Amino acid sequence: xxxxxxxxxxxxxxxxxxxxxxxxxxxxxxxxxxxxxxxxxxxxxxxxxxxxxxxxxxxxxxxxxxxxxxxxxxxxxxxxxxxxxxxxxxxxxxxxxxxxxxxxxxxxxxxx
Amino acid sequence: xxxxxxxxxxxxxxxxxxxxxxxxxxxxxxxxxxxxxxxxxxxxxxxxxxxxxxxxxxxxxxxxxxxxxxxxxxxxxxxxxxxxxxxxxxxxxxxxxxxxxxxxxxxxxxxxxx
Numbered sequence: 001x002x003x004x005x006x007x008x009x010x011x012x013x014x015x016x017x018x019x020x021x022x023x024x025x026x027x028x029x030x031x032x033x034x035x036x037x038x039x040x041x042x043x044x045x046x047x048x049x050x051x052x053x054x055x056x057x058x059x060x061x062x063x064x065x066x067x068x069x070x071x072x073x074x075x076x077x078x079x080x081x082x083x084x085x086x087x088x089x090x091x092x093x094x095x096x097x098x099x100x101x102x103x104x105x106x107x108x109x110x111x112x
Numbered sequence: 113x114x115x116x117x118x119x120x121x122x123x124x125x126x127x128x129x130x131x132x133x134x135x136x137x138x139x140x141x142x143x144x145x146x147x148x149x150x151x152x153x154x155x156x157x158x159x160x161x162x163x164x165x166x167x168x169x170x171x172x173x174x175x176x177x178x179x180x181x182x183x184x185x186x187x188x189x190x191x192x193x194x195x196x197x198x199x200x201x202x203x204x205x206x207x208x209x210x211x212x213x214x215x216x217x218x219x220x221x222x223x224x225x226x
Binding site for chain 1: 153217
C-alpha cells in the first residue's frame with residue numbers, strides 16, 4: 001500500500017500557484033519524498049525529490065515540514081499544460097530499490 | 113538523447129495468448145523496471161532488472177516474466193493472458209549507482225485483452 005495520502009482532485013487558475021499537499025506520517029528517517037506527474041496517456045514524469053530540506057528546480061518547489069510528516073509541491077505559475085495526475089511517493093535510499101509505490105494521486109486541473 | 117523507448121505502443125490479444133513487450137532504457141542507464149497501470153489506478157511495480165538478473169519483484173504471478181539483455185534492454189513476457197491483464201505497461205530506467213536518482217519512464221505499451 002502507498003505510504004502517502006493525497007486529495008483526489010484540485011483545481012487551479014492559470015497563472016496562479018498550485019499547491020499540492022501530501023501526508024506521509026509514517027515516513028522513515030532514510031526515506032525520500034518524490035513527486036511525479038502523469039499527463040493523460042503518457043508515462044510518469046519526474047518532478048522533484050527531497051529528504052528534509054526544501055528543494056527547488058526549474059519545474060517546482062518542494063516544501064517538507066520539519067517533522068517530515070507532510071510536504072507540499074508548489075507549481076509557481078500553473079499553465080494549462082500542468083493539468084495532470086500528481087503522485088507523491090515515499091522511497092528509501094538504500095539497496096537500489098526501484099519499487100515506487102504509487103497511490104491514486106491528485107488530479108490537478110488548471111483552468112483558463 | 114533518446115529517452116526510454118517501448119514497443120509496441122498498442123496491441124490487442126485474446127485470452128490465453130502470450131505477449132512480449134520491449135523496452136530500451138535511456139542512454140547510460142543500466143537498470144530497468146516494469147510497471148502495470150490499470151485504468152484509473154496508479155502504476156504497480158512488477159519487477160526490476162539489472163546485470164541481466166531479476167533483482168526485485170512485486171506481487172505478480174509467475175505468468176509475468178522478464179529478461180534483460182547485455183545492452184541493458186529488456187522484455188516483459190506475459191503468458192496465459194487474462195482479461196484483467198489489460199493495462200498500460202510502463203518501463204522505467206535509471207543508472208543504478210546513482211542511488212536516489214529519478215526513474216525515467218517510457219510512454220508505455222497499451223495492452224488490450226479480449
